[in-house]
Amino acid sequence: MDTLFAPVALTHRDLEPYRFWIWLQVVALRLYVRAVRGKGVIFSVLIDxxxxxxxxxxxxxxEALTPDPLSFTPSKAYQAALTGPEPAHPGASRDLLQIAALPQHCSASTLHIITRHPLPLPDT
Incomplete structure (x- = not known):
């Protein structure tokens, strides 16, 4: 017997009265796959x-397909450096109030220079 007309196993018992119509749909899909890809190609059908x-x-x-070797998945550090709420560089998270509070020996002119020029971004 050809596998084209093989019976279909139903997982839902309430579909038993419609077994013939479901089988007919599966045969139509088998014919389609044979017309497109040829005989002997494996395929899967879903019955809702x-x-x-x-x-x-x-x-x-x-599940038999291999992953794409050229796909790029960024690391957690890379994602955090670009879009994360916390910068990857510890000096970049300081705001101006913390800078003003840290140095006790700085004069007002030095503090003015620090606040006027922001810190450069880290090289990543």
């Missing part, structure tokens, strides 16, 4: 609780 049959995947299953 209403009896609708959908094509899930054709070819290799999703």
């Amino acid at each position: 609780r209403h009896g609708n049959v959908e094509l899930n995947w054709i070819g290799k299953p999703p």
Whole structure:
């Protein structure tokens, strides 16, 4: 017997009266896959609780696919440096009040120079 007309196993018992119509949809999808990809290609179908049959995947299953070697996933430090609430460089999180409170030996003119020119961003 050809696998084209193989019976379908139903997981929902309430779909038993509609077994023929579900089987007919699966046969139509099998014919479609054979027309597009040829005989012997593996594929998966999904049957929902209403009896609708959908094509899930054709070819290799999703878990058999290898990850893309050129994909880039930024590290946590890289993401924190660009978008995080806390900067990666510890000196960049200081605000002007902390700078004014830290140096006890600085004069008013030195404090004015510090507050006028912001700290440079760190090299990452």
